[in-house]
Amino acid sequence: MPDALHTDVGGSVGPVTTQHVTLFDDVHPLELESGHRLAPVEVAYETYGELDANGSNAVIICHALTGDAHAAGYHGDPLRAGWWDNFIGPGKPVDTRRLFVVCANLLGGCMGTTGPSSINPETGEPYGLRFPLFTVGDLVEVHRALMRHLGVTRLRAAIGGSLGGMQVLHWAMEFPDELGAAVLVCATSRLSAQNIAFSAVAREAIMRDPNFHGGDYQRIGVRPDAGLGVARMMAHITYLSEEGMREKFGRRLQNGTTPRFGFDVDFQVESYLHHQGEVFLRRFDANSYLYLTRAMDYFDPFGDMVAAGPKLEALRTPFLVVSFDSDWRFDTAHSREIVQVLAAHRVPVTFREITSPHGHDSFLLVIPEYHRTVANFLRRAGAEPGFTDAAGI
């Protein structure tokens, strides 16, 4: 993506530290939707800004499939900032001068929060596929426990892109009194057949890797890097748009203008995907990829309207739903479906489709109309009375 898109306005939250807390233990285990009990559950999180005296200015950032707790500021090197640093900070859309911002690695992740790569206390070895299946709702339960730990009884807003937005939607529907506002960016209420298909093939690539060993690769001391790399390369194609790829790479060759005519990397787009696959291996766990993509597959809060109807009737949290016109991972139709269902139940909802050539990844970029839209919505969420009728978490 062009560097200009990373040039943000506003300041940095500065140096930050990832914190760790054990939120569930043997005495108080996490009860999953499946009925399974999980303990201990440790959570990695970061906070930016200060919680005000009456605890009314907290915002949670729910990250996407491969994100982590380090959303803003920097660790060590000021030039290497968190993944949403252009969005969170003093003077930025999520303005840390007036908001207390929390971002946590989600359950099942591999960046400090308990997941399949954590040690299973029953065996003393990594869980692998013995980690229990969990749902988007379970991700939210862990976030809620973190909020209680931080003394936050109600959120000014919950904000999430992609899988993050799915968490926000679930949270709003199940605990409408806990959210002052909900911001969903390029999210969906349910994966399409094509979405599921891409995730299924990514999982196949991982599970067919001979180093996968039924998920026990850690114990054996190997990694299914070949499969995980292929999964990431494929997924990455779905995060960019056709148009964005054409602008960025076209058919340009990696080295000069003479094709090398072989199976090694030759086109720039090949080199880019290769690099994305390699970098990803350093920071992500294959089993986490399986669990989190599967949680997305099964998410479908509007699937049973007999159950969903009363929840939606009780929901008065204002929503901002944002899509990008070149996103084909979760295209505008996904957002529009959410908007239509919410509006049909008289939930206050603002919808904006933003023009951007950068596909699904647009939500991570500085796109002025997008940032302005979120900033304005969050200011309203803090100022208007309708946003402040409190309830407990």
Place this chain on the structure above:
Amino acid sequence: MPDALHTDVGGSVGPVTTQHVTLFDDVHPLELESGHRLAPVEVAYETYGELDANGSNAVIICHALTGDAHAAGYHGDPLRAGWWDNFIGPGKPVDTRRLFVVCANLLGGCMGTTGPSSINPETGEPYGLRFPLFTVGDLVEVHRALMRHLGVTRLRAAIGGSLGGMQVLHWAMEFPDELGAAVLVCATSRLSAQNIAFSAVAREAIMRDPNFHGGDYQRIGVRPDAGLGVARMMAHITYLSEEGMREKFGRRLQNGTTPRFGFDVDFQVESYLHHQGEVFLRRFDANSYLYLTRAMDYFDPFGDMVAAGPKLEALRTPFLVVSFDSDWRFDTAHSREIVQVLAAHRVPVTFREITSPHGHDSFLLVIPEYHRTVANFLRRAGAEPGFTDAAGI
């Protein structure tokens, strides 16, 4: 795809046999564009209908990436017909009552024509990656040699879908006097960055399979089935449309309505892709997949207009270019680009975008408007004088 789409009109060409001929040998090797010489080159082909007395009614069918010579009729079981049997036969768009139709497995394939799975005479073992790189132009040279062998000096028409259409485009540009008409269905003059990206990831999946052994898996007696299966599953997503997948699978589960919550196949779309991946392994060779996709990547006949311009100026072969509105593998923009370049050089070109929910695979289906369009064009090609100014192959 709905069975109705396979219900064609017209009859069958009946039982057929695939024939084999050695077109190049040590005395007359195939000279590839790279300068490499290849011998022997055996070609598998089928013919349907009868060549007329003056050899003026021949049509070649150029198949796509994973096709073969068995386009029409049947081997053994009348219920299991060739891959384009709904398109070729008495009374069908490619009408064998008046046309002599030839379909050959292409160079580099694995269905009877010499390719990387053939025996390298220098070593007595399969070529593997010692098979020379070849281009779309080289595929056409082998087809031309087959036509000479069959006594055909000029084709009434060349017809191809996808990679088949790319062969037809090359043929027309390089040997305009040899083609009475050119039919390109969901083809492209050059792959986009996204197209190349998908092919690159498919190749990665194959080459990272530990059973690939640098392409020497045959010699070792194993197969990179895991990787080839993943490549096929991914590619298959790009052959269907989002809309087609929604209609066919939606979010339906494989068994009943209760999710099984695991990593095994659960959604119908997963089961379908799994099946496609498995079936493909029985009939395709991983090295052929690498070579043929790479030939597609490099194809770009309009890339150097200094070279292409005079060829296009000399080209008076009437073209029919057909795209499908739900095809996102080679979408209508790809076809439109071909049409615009041809029209700019006063090549007679008819363009039709056909409405179909079935994506790239539409070209294999019975879509009445599509079949009518091709049938009418081919009738014109036989009847109008402009189509008959002959020249030699």
